[in-house]
Amino acid sequence: MSLIHTLARMEAVESGRAQPLATVRHRHLAARPLVFVPLTTAGEAGAPLGALVGADRDRPRLLVVPQPRDRDLRFAFLADLAEELLPYVDSFADDTEPAERTETDPETGKRVKVETELCADAPQLIVPSRAGIEFVRLLGRSMRFRRTAEQDPDAPYPAPPRVPLLGRWLTHFAERARVPGSALVAAMTELLSRHWATGQSSLEDQHLGALLAWIDPPGEGSGDGSGTVSGDGSGEGESEGEGESEGESKAEGLGAAAALRAETARDAAGQLLCPPAGPATDPAFDNKLLAPAMERYDRARTAVAAAEDGPAADRHLAELAAAEREIAALVESRTRPTWDAVWRGLDLLAALPEGERAAERWTRDRWSYTGHRDRVLAGEPPQPRVDDAVTAANKLATRETAQARLEAQEALDDPLVMAGRRLSGEAFGGEVTEIVMAYTDSARPSPRPLVTLRTDDAPHLAERAKVHRSLAGKPQSAQFVGYDEEGGVVLRILDKMGRGKEPEEGSVPVKGDRIVWTLFEHAPRGGPSLPEPDDTPWTHGGPPGEGAEAPDPVTPEDVL
Known part of the structure; x- marks a missing residue:
């Protein structure tokens, strides 16, 4: 943390408002970002419970998994997610512009410029917090290796047709999120905390509601519960300092009080007024609302499966539909506040002028999107589970260079x-x-x-x-x-x-x-290029050479 950052945090504590850490916006914001607010089942990080997704803030699409332990219901959720995400991703693929790319000539080994095309824009995925990016990575890993019935008729549990493709794109988004300065996928908490300093810890900044309470409090001592700091609710200042006005006393606690309310305030039923940004849920919500609703859903499904045709079956079907609507309403009640908070954060960021060099970093994101589009169209296999030594080293070097470049450009x-x-x-x-x-x-x-x-x-x-x-x-x-x-x-x-x-x-x-x-370079350069995987020694993950020694034969002493 820099001295400027430390001073800004101290001023935020004193003033009760978040202090700016930047005068410009250091990340590109797309004209039409897609917001994804996921929710997962407690205890199962990769089991989705539901999500709000869409590029229109007024018309999000609600996706729900009534019973996350049911594989068919999870596949239906992933198919619906692919139906919403893939058209958005593909909508940027056809609008291209001519560009030049530097490549290594395989015959001469020299760097030459090659005429190619570059997508004029790229998709941008916005999630509430860093945990949302991790969930995107888990979803991608669980989907990209799935086999569809068309690919493998003998697959025991075939995935819906476009699910593996969605997994490949989500994996690409998650990998790109590890590149410093990339805006292809971004967490709202990280975007806001980069541009404003609050009077709380970095860990507390991961709560989107608390972070927004510091940056843009809902009220400044107006009696709405977020701006007053007096113990008895009367609004009278309790400062011991002489000459301090009532307004100054309220200002000092404005952000802290609003953040505390966002983190802990509950309604009469014991539920949080500001649900966490997910994807994890609140235990009180799980125990008091979600678990009973799922039990009713399971009982209704069992009754429908056992019922014969007639009025009883119709009654059980109505009970099943009512249970599904109840779970959907619960999921929406947990995700809609976060959905609104993400768009509120986008409004705050859009009010800042974009930094001059943010466009250059977005161009790198466009190259990344274009390259993955080409790999998908060429029919290349999905990303491997584990990178080979050369690929891993190249990724690490790329991220280190991107970090140095980002710090210099900012x-x-x-x-x-x-x-x-x-x-x-x-x-x-x-x-x-x-x-x-x-x-x-x-x-x-x-x-x-x-x-x-x-x-x-x-x-x-x-x-x-x-x-x-x-x-x-x-x-x-x-x-x-x-x-x-x-x-x-x-x-x-x-x-x-x-x-x-x-x-x-x-x-x-x-x-x-x-x-x-x-004293730092404005355009940091990476280190020397690494050899191709086929030219890498076997000690560093490459293929064994012709003169590699055979392993020692197994002897009776080797077996315990």
């Missing part, structure tokens, strides 16, 4: 984030006080001007350290030379000045300019 887009990097000594800013033109000692001298910067920051500058600044959207590098007599930082500019003897106009700062230099 700082360049947002002065508030850059302030945190300056406080930590990773960047410094100030006013240019002197420019001295210098040149290299080569046969063709190149400009290497010396720039003196007066700064109040305390950067961690080592000898001959490289620093960077953004020049027309591109990084310009300089080398730390030392300090002048007055403590100014002296830098030697190294590049982005053109090819002539004199620097191009605007490439060298002038006296009086205020500049921010960073």
